Amino acid sequence: MTDIFELLKGKPEDSDYMKKGVIVQGITGAYGSIHARHMIRDGTNIVAGVTPGKGGQKFEDSVPIYNTMQEAVDATNAKISIIFVPAKFFLGAAKEALEAGIKLLVAIPEHVPIRDTMKTLELAKQKGAIVIGPNTPGIMIPELIKIGIMPVTPFKAGKIAVLSKSGTLLYEISDSLTSAGFGQSITIGIGGDPINGTRLVDAFEMIKDIPDLEGLVIVGEIGGDSEEILAQRIIDSGFSKPTVAYIAGRAAPKEKRMGHAGAIVMGTYGSAESKITMFNKANIPVAKRPVEVPVLLAGKM
Amino acid sequence: MRLLEFQAKELFREYGINLLDSKSSTNIEEGRKHAKELGYPFVIKIQVPVGGRGKAGGIQMCHNDDEFELKYPQVMNLTIKGEKARAILLEKMADIKKELYLSIFLNRSKRCYTIIASSDGGVEIESVKNQIIKEIGMGDVSDEVASEVVKEMGLDGKTADGFVDTLKKLSKLTIEKEAELAEINPLAIMQDNTIIALDGKFVTDDNSNYRHEELQKYQEISEIEERAEKSGFSLVELDGNIAVVGNGAGLVMSTLDMLSDNGGKPACFLDVGGGATTESVYEALTLISKMSRVKGILVNLYGGIVKTTVVAEAFLKAYENNLIDLPVFSRLKGTESEKAKEMLQGSRTKIYDSVEEAINAAVMGVKN
Numbered sequence: 227m228t229d230i231f232e233l234l235k236g237k238p239e240d241s242d243y244m245k246k247g248v249i250v251q252g253i254t255g256a257y258g259s260i261h262a263r264h265m266i267r268d269g270t271n272i273v274a275g276v277t278p279g280k281g282g283q284k285f286e287d288s289v290p291i292y293n294t295m296q297e298a299v300d301a302t303n304a305k306i307s308i309i310f311v312p313a314k315f316f317l318g319a320a321k322e323a324l325e326a327g328i329k330l331l332v333a334i335p336e337h338v339p340i341r342d343t344m345k346t347l348e349l350a351k352q353k354g355a356i357v358i359g360p361n362t363p364g365i366m367i368p369e370l371i372k373i374g375i376m377p378v379t380p381f382k383a384g385k386i387a388v389l390s391k392s393g394t395l396l397y398e399i400s401d402s403l404t405s406a407g408f409g410q411s412i413t414i415g416i417g418g419d420p421i422n423g424t425r426l427v428d429a430f431e432m433i434k435d436i437p438d439l440e441g442l443v444i445v446g447e448i449g450g451d452s453e454e455i456l457a458q459r460i461i462d463s464g465f466s467k468p469t470v471a472y473i474a475g476r477a478a479p480k481e482k483r484m485g486h487a488g489a490i491v492m493g494t495y496g497s498a499e500s501k502i503t504m505f506n507k508a509n510i511p512v513a514k515r516p517v518e519v520p521v522l523l524a525g526k527m
Numbered sequence: 528m529r530l531l532e533f534q535a536k537e538l539f540r541e542y543g544i545n546l547l548d549s550k551s552s553t554n555i556e557e558g559r560k561h562a563k564e565l566g567y568p569f570v571i572k573i574q575v576p577v578g579g580r581g582k583a584g585g586i587q588m589c590h591n592d593d594e595f596e597l598k599y600p601q602v603m604n605l606t607i608k609g610e611k612a613r614a615i616l617l618e619k620m621a622d623i624k625k626e627l628y629l630s631i632f633l634n635r636s637k638r639c640y641t642i643i644a645s646s647d648g649g650v651e652i653e654s655v656k657n658q659i660i661k662e663i664g665m666g667d668v669s670d671e672v673a674s675e676v677v678k679e680m681g682l683d684g685k686t687a688d689g690f691v692d693t694l695k696k697l698s699k700l701t702i703e704k705e706a707e708l709a710e711i712n713p714l715a716i717m718q719d720n721t722i723i724a725l726d727g728k729f730v731t732d733d734n735s736n737y738r739h740e741e742l743q744k745y746q747e748i749s750e751i752e753e754r755a756e757k758s759g760f761s762l763v764e765l766d767g768n769i770a771v772v773g774n775g776a777g778l779v780m781s782t783l784d785m786l787s788d789n790g791g792k793p794a795c796f797l798d799v800g801g802g803a804t805t806e807s808v809y810e811a812l813t814l815i816s817k818m819s820r821v822k823g824i825l826v827n828l829y830g831g832i833v834k835t836t837v838v839a840e841a842f843l844k845a846y847e848n849n850l851i852d853l854p855v856f857s858r859l860k861g862t863e864s865e866k867a868k869e870m871l872q873g874s875r876t877k878i879y880d881s882v883e884e885a886i887n888a889a890v891m892g893v894k895n
Contacts, residue, residue: 344665392780395775395781396777420707452636477783477793484761485796
């Protein structure tokens with residue numbers, strides 16, 4: 227598997243070591259422009275933007291805009307892109323990025339049809355690329371690189387990995403962790419859709435061997451069985467770093483979609499009880515409230 | 528969206544899947560007409576968007592006019608898992624030899640479509656024995672996979688052909704309508720060895736609605752839900768008395784959990800989306816003002832970069848315009864919270880430092 231840290235940081239001999247270039251697809255849109263500005267302010271090296279028909283212009287007088295991903299990649303050699311286009315244009319934008327050689331695609335749009343996500347993932351697999359999302363807040367190494375829409379104030383550089391299906395809960399729980407003195411080595415938003423480019427278990431594989439990792443926090447929610455599969459993988463892999471989970475949606479009614487397209491319990495499939503049972507089996511405590519996460523983590527240290 | 532049985536069967540019929548004669552109605556006059564057209568005996572089936580109808584008495588056999596006059600209203604007036612009848616389906620009785628199970632569903636963890644088939648159908652999927660499971664990528668069923676399935680099910684001759692035909696049609700339907708689940712349970716082998724779909728469950732991907740104009744007639748949406756959708760909100764109505772509002776699905780679910788843990792009864796789940804502005808919070812309050820059961824509002828916003836004063840303005844505006852006259856218990860994480868508290872001084876909106884405090888106050892406040 228492609229090393230996520232190598233993609234995000236690079237190697238010491240790279241000219242852009244610790245400052246990897248990121249292309250923003252949909253940089254002139256209402257949403258894309260706000261977050262491109264925030265990412266730049268937060269220290270991410272935005273090297274290009276793409277908006278068809280606006281090639282040759284500059285974003286904020288500094289970031290060159292191209293008509294196509296191919297042109298943007300040719301000009302910058304970037305391997306990372308973040309997509310901010312309306313859901314119905316997502317598949318086209320994702321294909322363009324993957325065909326142009328992007329290796330890490332962060333898919334922000336919500337409401338992408340499942341078949342479009344599946345087609346994107348098929349192509350990504352052929353190209354050996356990682357897709358984060360869709361419907362994700364993004365991925366971040368705090369104080370180094372932010373490819374997403376999250377505020378930076380809740381986060382602090384550190385040694386805890388946080389994997390989350392939810393955006394605001396990721397901020398909330400990271401905030402509690404930061405206040406308790408637990409900084410984060412990486413935070414990955416999986417996204418709230420039924421089909422995820424990077425599943426919880428894939429994200430776990432990406433982070434489990436970080437040499438100085440001191441703990442793992444999993445923020446799950448009802449729907450699907452990715453928490454159960456992750457718990458099983460943790461058992462099977464013998465992963466022994468302190469790990470704590472939180473599951474949202476215990477009180478949600480069955481067969482109702484709770485905001486996220488993926489947050490739905492069908493029969494017993496996707497229920498909070500099923501996830502909590504599996505985490506308990508893996509000896510991973512499950513917090514009842516977000517604020518309990520750092521307390522339980524400290525208890526495991 | 529989740530289709531009702533008779534709606535799923537309309538699609539099945541369109542795709543050539545074998546069905547018994549049936550007719551759906553929404554009142555007894557219409558039903559009487561259908562009864563004459565179909566002729567006795569037939570089955571009266573409640574149309575609700577939840578499972579477990581049979582056990583709840585929602586499926587009744589009917590042999591004559593007297594039974595019809597008695598049972599039609601009985602079934603029509605049932606409430607199953609909180610769901611009232613949307614329609615009544617009258618369906619001819621079948622001479623069944625054996626009940627099978629067949630579904631094609633979106634396998635989330637494997638990220639592909641999957642067939643589940645069994646020669647022991649007619650019970651809920653959790654209890655279906657001898658499940659045959661085949662992963663089929665984007666949903667196409669090859670001849671090879673189809674023949675593997677019938678072989679493992681132990682079908683042959685006319686029944687095997689009929690089953691393969693149904694499986695292929697169901698696959699085409701799943702792909703073309705972008706379904707997350709297409710289930711036929713039971714799928715019956717009749718005395719003459721033909722294959723017939725006796726029930727149908729069909730769930731489509733809401734995110735693909737925009738390219739399925741032909742399915743819009745099946746969309747069931749309340750006025751409040753429709754308004755919420757227009758504003759980019761997610762709203763799920765619940766039956767308690769404390770409305771729960773927040774930004775982000777995970778955060779609102781989490782708030783719902785904590786409220787329930789502390790004895791509160793949520794009246795709705797309302798996610799205003801990632802950001803929060805004066806306008807979005809005001810619109811959320813407008814929607815809540817239309818729910819008569821609501822006695823208090825619990826707000827949990829994690830702004831990060833949102834100014835809480837911007838949200839406070841929405842509350843003030845709502846009181847000023849007499850939009851709401853309800854107590855609001857809020858936790859607003861973000862900048863300028865001291866100023867926001869000052870702005871709301873003397874109003875019915877209280878700001879708390881933690882969500883726990885806001886929840887406790889809401890549970891107490893609504894009781895009193």
